[in-house]
Amino acid sequence: MSEETKSLNFIEHIIEEDLANGLSKEQLRFRFPPEPNGYLHIGHTKAIGISFGLGETYNAPVNLRFDDTNPAKEEQEYVDAIKRDIKWLGYKWENELYSSDYFQKLYDWAVQMIKDGKAYVDSQSSEAMAKQKGTPTQVGQNSPFRNRSVKENLDLFQRMKAGEFPAGTHLLRAKIDMEDPNMLMRDPIMYRILYAHHHRTGDEWCIYPMYDWTHGESDYLEQVSHSLCSLEFKPHRKLYDWFKEHVYQYSKNKLPLSPKQREFARLNLSYTIMSKRKLLRLVEHDVVSGWDDPRMPTISGLRRRGYTPNSIRKFIDKVGVAKRENVIDVSLLEFCIREDLNKIANRVMAVLDPIKIVITNYPEDKEEWLEAENNQEDETAGYRKVPFSKEIYIEKEDFKEEADNKFFRLKLGGEVRLKNAYIIKANNVVKDGKGEVIEIQCTYVEDTSKKVKGTLHWVSIKHALTAEVREYDRLFIHQSPDGNKDKDFMEFVNPNSLKVKTGYLEPSLAKAKIGEQFQFQRLGYFNVDDDSKQGALVFNKTVGLRDSWAKQKPKPQNTNQNQPKPEQQKRSAISVIQQLGKKYTNLPEEKRLKVKAEIKELANIVSYDELEPLFGTAVKKAGTRIATMIALKVLLENGLERNDAIDDFVAKAKEDKNELLVSEASTI
Numbered sequence: 001m002s003e004e005t006k007s008l009n010f011i012e013h014i015i016e017e018d019l020a021n022g023l024s025k026e027q028l029r030f031r032f033p034p035e036p037n038g039y040l041h042i043g044h045t046k047a048i049g050i051s052f053g054l055g056e057t058y059n060a061p062v063n064l065r066f067d068d069t070n071p072a073k074e075e076q077e078y079v080d081a082i083k084r085d086i087k088w089l090g091y092k093w094e095n096e097l098y099s100s101d102y103f104q105k106l107y108d109w110a111v112q113m114i115k116d117g118k119a120y121v122d123s124q125s126s127e128a129m130a131k132q133k134g135t136p137t138q139v140g141q142n143s144p145f146r147n148r149s150v151k152e153n154l155d156l157f158q159r160m161k162a163g164e165f166p167a168g169t170h171l172l173r174a175k176i177d178m179e180d181p182n183m184l185m186r187d188p189i190m191y192r193i194l195y196a197h198h199h200r201t202g203d204e205w206c207i208y209p210m211y212d213w214t215h216g217e218s219d220y221l222e223q224v225s226h227s228l229c230s231l232e233f234k235p236h237r238k239l240y241d242w243f244k245e246h247v248y249q250y251s252k253n254k255l256p257l258s259p260k261q262r263e264f265a266r267l268n269l270s271y272t273i274m275s276k277r278k279l280l281r282l283v284e285h286d287v288v289s290g291w292d293d294p295r296m297p298t299i300s301g302l303r304r305r306g307y308t309p310n311s312i313r314k315f316i317d318k319v320g321v322a323k324r325e326n327v328i329d330v331s332l333l334e335f336c337i338r339e340d341l342n343k344i345a346n347r348v349m350a351v352l353d354p355i356k357i358v359i360t361n362y363p364e365d366k367e368e369w370l371e372a373e374n375n376q377e378d379e380t381a382g383y384r385k386v387p388f389s390k391e392i393y394i395e396k397e398d399f400k401e402e403a404d405n406k407f408f409r410l411k412l413g414g415e416v417r418l419k420n421a422y423i424i425k426a427n428n429v430v431k432d433g434k435g436e437v438i439e440i441q442c443t444y445v446e447d448t449s450k451k452v453k454g455t456l457h458w459v460s461i462k463h464a465l466t467a468e469v470r471e472y473d474r475l476f477i478h479q480s481p482d483g484n485k486d487k488d489f490m491e492f493v494n495p496n497s498l499k500v501k502t503g504y505l506e507p508s509l510a511k512a513k514i515g516e517q518f519q520f521q522r523l524g525y526f527n528v529d530d531d532s533k534q535g536a537l538v539f540n541k542t543v544g545l546r547d548s549w550a551k552q553k554p555k556p557q558n559t560n561q562n563q564p565k566p567e568q569q570k571r572s573a574i575s576v577i578q579q580l581g582k583k584y585t586n587l588p589e590e591k592r593l594k595v596k597a598e599i600k601e602l603a604n605i606v607s608y609d610e611l612e613p614l615f616g617t618a619v620k621k622a623g624t625r626i627a628t629m630i631a632l633k634v635l636l637e638n639g640l641e642r643n644d645a646i647d648d649f650v651a652k653a654k655e656d657k658n659e660l661l662v663s664e665a666s667t668i
Contacts, residue, residue, distance in 0.1 A: 009321035028060035036078040038276030039291040039298040046267040049316040052091040061094035071198040085299040114153045121156040140178035140186045163206045167193045216240040219259040227259045230266035265322040271474045295475045306527030306542030311340040341525045346374040349457045350505045350520040354393035361443045362390045372420040387463040408454035408639035416454040454639035457521040467537035469503035573602040574610040581627025603634035615649040622658040629664040
């Protein structure tokens, strides 16, 4: 088997087999068929990526078809949002179509099925029908109206269409088999009476086709070659084929291609709800501000939060196409946006929890505009000027009066480098009546060649812009918020999913535009929110520089007090990092991400003196060098000052043959 064949997913194998068996490439046609009853969410991106991706692979048309058969829940707003989201993701559809385009044809086919004795009008209540349906282990019972004459069925169905009956009095059902093991085959409903205004057909119809009847026949009318859907529709395939076989006999001369339904595992994401109905509840109960709230897993929400089309498409590629259901850790999605923004987002300085520094030996009326690099990952990004003055803000957590030698930031008597500026030394503090430090008095030196371990970001107080900064956490505190049968998913809503702060930003951001993305150095990635106005900027936190959620996960309780601790916990953090690195390159991607998160956590309690000896690890031990690089990045983010040894280690890694090592080194 060739490498090319091995790389195909199971859907591509099916298509290749069909082509080998006589299907021409010109007959390939795909579709993405959303119901316009809500906004698209991250789960839909997999179906979008598969259908449109196949269109790109085979240079085949992909239709965007709205399965709009339930006017009670569908709105033009949702149609517009769906189109906007697919365009934003970078996909193009061949035709914009609607199942409502086919209402008359579906009705005509239903009439023909009545004439063929394959459909009948049932006049029972829904409760009576439910009792007769049976169970998976008990066969159903025939409706007392199942043997109505063709003439009576035609008369009733035509009068249903004419609006002569109240809703709920009659239904059109397919006549299949009430004893079929597949309960969907037990005389499914084809039409119901529904007096509701349709967003496209208005009040032209008062009977509406059911999804199972409409969906497959719409595929057939459009001559879709491969009808791809998620695994939940696998039991529907038998009914899909039953309906298809009957209408094929009515139109095979004009419509020769019979669609093939195939199913793939849908995308399930941890800490996330994947139900439009449940997402609507969040909107209606004002848990979120709307479908595009940046905490929502909708494509609109992700876009507003600062996610990029490229990051989402990369995520879908990494998830792949599978036949079995599984849950993808949301950290993989966050990894993809970090990776993308690291390459494209300009670096700026912002302080979100400020403490004041006064540089006592800096002239009172002096100010300087210092040069700062915009993005070291992008050679074309250039430089900008940032102002420096006597009084600046730094982050409150970047100062301690007393700290050990693993604290690389500012402490009394200690020195740090200010990013793009000078080295300062903390000499005194000023406290308020509660004993809280409100001001740090420092001195600076203009000679910046001195080696110090820590580097801090800062902003000049007199030049700082103020902005509203919205920091988001995951919307749910439970890994599977809708997976508990005894609790409603709303009970797992995170009460701290949004924190609003006042940020102090360097003045270069004064002209930032809505949607523009930045890295606030040492804090994370942020973008300008839609609520921003001139002179009143609002920023959303897209994602942190590293996964901080692992720290918040509750640790499993050890119920056996006498049980010895795992061996790994007895070893030092640096030796555990080494051990984790040994098998790193052989791990599958999802496992690798979890190990990477573990290395990052351990790196917070490792000193530079412990880590530096690993810089000399042998070339063939790529995994250990990767683990070292991951840990080094954490130390640098925590304020470690770069030196010649670090620069040499990173430079050699960038020239290595191992792509994983090169990738990690490129982020430093």
